[in-house]
Amino acid sequence: MTDSTQSNGTSAPYRDPSVYAEFSKKWPSLPQDETQWVKRAQEVADILALDAVQRDLENKSPRAEVQLLKYAGLLKILGPQKYGGGEQPWSVGYKVIRKVAEADGSIGMLLGYHLLWSTTATVVGTPEQADRYQKLVIENNYFIGGAVNPRDSDLKIQSSGNNIVFNGSKYFNTGGVVSDLTVLEGVLEGTDDHIFAFVETRQPGIVFAHNWQNIGLRLTESGGVKIDNVQVPWKDALGWNSELKKPDPEVLTIPFASLLLPTIQLVFSNFYLGIALGAIDYATKYTNKNTRAWPYGGDNKEKATDEFYILSTYGNFHAHLRAAITLADRSGEQVSAIYAKYAGETATRAKLTARERGELAEWVASTKVVTTDTGLRVTSGVFEVTGAKATGLKVGLDRFYRDIRTHTLHDPVAYKNRELGRFQLLDEIPEPTWYT
Structure with missing residues (x-):
């Protein structure tokens, strides 16, 4: 397979993840300390370096490379051990990002953004939300993309009963095309208040433009995305009181x-x-x-x-x-x-x-x-x-x-x-x- 079909019927070329199938069992367990994590990142970098020049020229969606990150366990480096994560500090996460970027800047960037988005609920969510999303992401080895370009104010949110509804677009998103979950961010109608929420990427209301044709970081899938009536339960609005439908001041104003x-x-x-x-x-x-x-x-x-x-x-x-x-x-x-x-x-x-x-x-x-x-x-x-x-x-x-x-x-x-x-x-x- 060489293309990825979206809900609107459009497609984007990508490398078949099976090209890295030989590595699916290479790393049966996660590293245990900083030295081992950096070594694991070096092993991934060595694999990426073999054809980095050719992949840059081909400019195909990095589905295969994200799968390689999953095989290596690098997506889990910051997650809690109780859910199968590495529970490493950010200082180690940064070194792993850096090491992968030495071989392929695009994949290093994707890993870095994923680790940031996987921390979102920890920072702006309630403790319950933080724990729930860490469990979801780590246990499923999910890769997270984000449509959170703050210079675009085109993504609006309306309240509809027990749900909030996202509509609009973002000129840039990062990694969304190849993600399992996407972080959305917008402003609630009638307020100046922002809301972050995780949503499943593969749904009819998320349509990617496949228009990332820039000179560099060509494999980051950082093009535009249209959001059409994507619904999220109020309880999943990060850092908000779902009953009052207001920001929780103990979470978001500190x-x-x-x-x-x-x-x-x-x-x-x-x-x-x-x-x-x-x-x-x-x-x-x-x-x-x-x-x-x-x-x-x-x-x-x-x-x-x-x-x-x-x-x-x-x-x-x-x-x-x-x-x-x-x-x-x-x-x-x-x-x-x-x-x-x-x-x-x-x-x-x-x-x-x-x-x-x-x-x-x-x-x-x-x-x-x-x-x-x-x-x-x-x-x-x-x-x-x-x-x-x-x-x-x-x-x-x-x-x-x-x-x-x-x-x-x-x-x-x-x-x-x-x-x-x-x-x-x-x-x-x-x-x-x-x-x-």
């Missing part, structure tokens, strides 16, 4: 409820970093094997690997990437510490202060600035040390730059610089927004 934003911003930074690390590794192999020394410089060398400017460039990239890794890891530890201290019962969540949340956001913002700057510089700069032939499509070095350039436009990094400037100069923590 700093903890805004943790999704710094959490996903650090997801971004880690797959940026993974893409950049993948680029320098890929370029290193190419330079060692294919790049020729420049014969007209006046200080001629026999091998490209003896060229001063090539050694200097690789050395500088190496140093900046090491610094970015250290910062990303430190920020991941900050995220993990916040969740370890405050996730759980409502009373525990309420203890997180605005200052603590704000300082976490600035750790994350710092990482976003550094990984964006470094990632763009490395993925474009590697061409200077590989040579003209490295621009060939069959080489595939360009995919790293295209991937990181595409997503670093998600929200302007200039605003992160300004935010950090106010923190440094005025000791102001940022107000929580859809991007902070």
Whole structure:
């Protein structure tokens, strides 16, 4: 099979998941600690790397690659052990995202977004909802997509008896085409209140546009989606009182409820970093094997690997990437510490202060600035040390730059610089927004 038929009859080409059937029993149990989880992610990355260039050129829906993530257990890394999850902290989850992104930025991004969406009920839901959805997702090994682009206000919600009804569209969604569940978000009619809810993806009211034709992250299925009369029981409106049909103030008006934003911003930074690390590794192999020394410089060398400017460039990239890794890891530890201290019962969540949340956001913002700057510089700069032939499509070095350039436009990094400037100069923590 080579296409995926939607409820409206349209279809999108995809790779048959059976291409990874040999791995269905390769990993009979989940890893037990950070070292084992990173090793598992490396094994997946090694598989993805074998044909990453060809898959990028084919631009097919990544059904097979999502199935590979399922086989490897990577979708379960954050889930509670009582339901069959790995119960690892976000700091480990971020390293796994990064490792997968080294081989394939698209699949690293999909894994990162899934882990964020799988945390949604933990952050904005009631403790009962959080437990219920963790059980559902982990026990079924579900992959989650999301139609939650906050710049689009086209998704409306109406109350209808015991249900809420979603109607409208989103210009972007991530991974929905290949997902089991989709997170929807919209504004309740007559209010300014937002509602998040999980829905089954495969239903007539969810119709994907199959229009993701961008230069990078081509395998993320980030195109548009139309939502037509999708009904959700009020009891599944995350963080809402289903009887009063109002937001639960003990859940949604506290700093903890805004943790999704710094959490996903650090997801971004880690797959940026993974893409950049993948680029320098890929370029290193190419330079060692294919790049020729420049014969007209006046200080001629026999091998490209003896060229001063090539050694200097690789050395500088190496140093900046090491610094970015250290910062990303430190920020991941900050995220993990916040969740370890405050996730759980409502009373525990309420203890997180605005200052603590704000300082976490600035750790994350710092990482976003550094990984964006470094990632763009490395993925474009590697061409200077590989040579003209490295621009060939069959080489595939360009995919790293295209991937990181595409997503670093998600929200302007200039605003992160300004935010950090106010923190440094005025000791102001940022107000929580859809991007902070």
